Amino acid sequence: MDALDELVRYDGRHAVVTGCASGIGAAVARHLARLGARVTGLDRRAQESGSATTDFVPVDLADPGSVDAAAAAVGGEVDALFNVAGVSSGIGDPLLVMRINFLGMRQFTEALTARMPDGSAITNVSSLAASGYRDHARTTAGLLDTPSVQDGLQWCADHPDALADGGYRQSKEAIILYGMRKAVELGPRGIRVNCSAPGVTETPILDQLRSRYGQQYLDSFTAPLGRVSTAEEQAAVLVFLGSRAAGYITGQVVWADGGISAERFVSAVGEPEVTQRS
DSSP states (O other): OOOHHHHTOOTTOEEEEESTTSHHHHHHHHHHHHTTOEEEEEESSOOOTTOOOSEEEEOOTTOHHHHHHHHHHSOSOOSEEEEOOOOOGGGSOHHHHHIIIIIIHHHHHHHHHTTSOTTOEEEEEOOGGGTTTTTTHHHHHHHHTOOSHHHHHHHHHHOGGGGTTOSHHHHHHHHHHHHHHHHHHHGGGTOEEEEEOOOSBSSHHHHHHHHHHOHHHHHTOOOTTSSOBOHHHHHHHHHHHTSGGGTTOOSOEEOOSTTHHHHHHHHHHOOOOOOOOO
């Protein structure tokens, strides 16, 4: 039996990371390189100086042609795929949020799945904003049933209420349910599919939210741990999920939110009633 430190290593494995130029994606690439992976990173722009990626492939997840070209440019088999790239509703364009966060991510994943050997792993990034995904699952299922980016955009046009709050929540709920479906579909091949759901994290997305909603909006998400997360902390969760150490975990979402979801649940349930005995 392998020791735990061996199970988390990526020696001899090819890992693909979208959103590698900054934030959580850049941190994932750094972790993977330290753990022995060959890393191919994708983003709209060239990676930061000193990036850990072995190869860089440009991609615009909002452009189906760019997604197809990027998938074709990724060389060889893919042992671990990390879909980290995304934008917030702070950009002010709900359809663009959906195209990047879900439709483009789905297109890229589907293009690579056939090149993933048995035993590979797909790890996606959702969000604390998707904590109500079960309540909206029937609606979201309609989006998941669309066969293409264009059909997905038509679904969005036909369901304006689903994107009325900026598109971010719906896109991140779709990521969770898509991952669950793929976990069932790919399970016979031993391919695991999971996602994390970060709370407020110090990444460039916070600048989008501050600009659009103000700092008071971010301050409303106070975690029991009393602080926001770092990109390195979020990356560690993703790298674990994609490693052999998580070999029997699939179809799951890990709420890496500093305890916010737990706090909300406890508040909703309320204090237990105390039965007095005479």
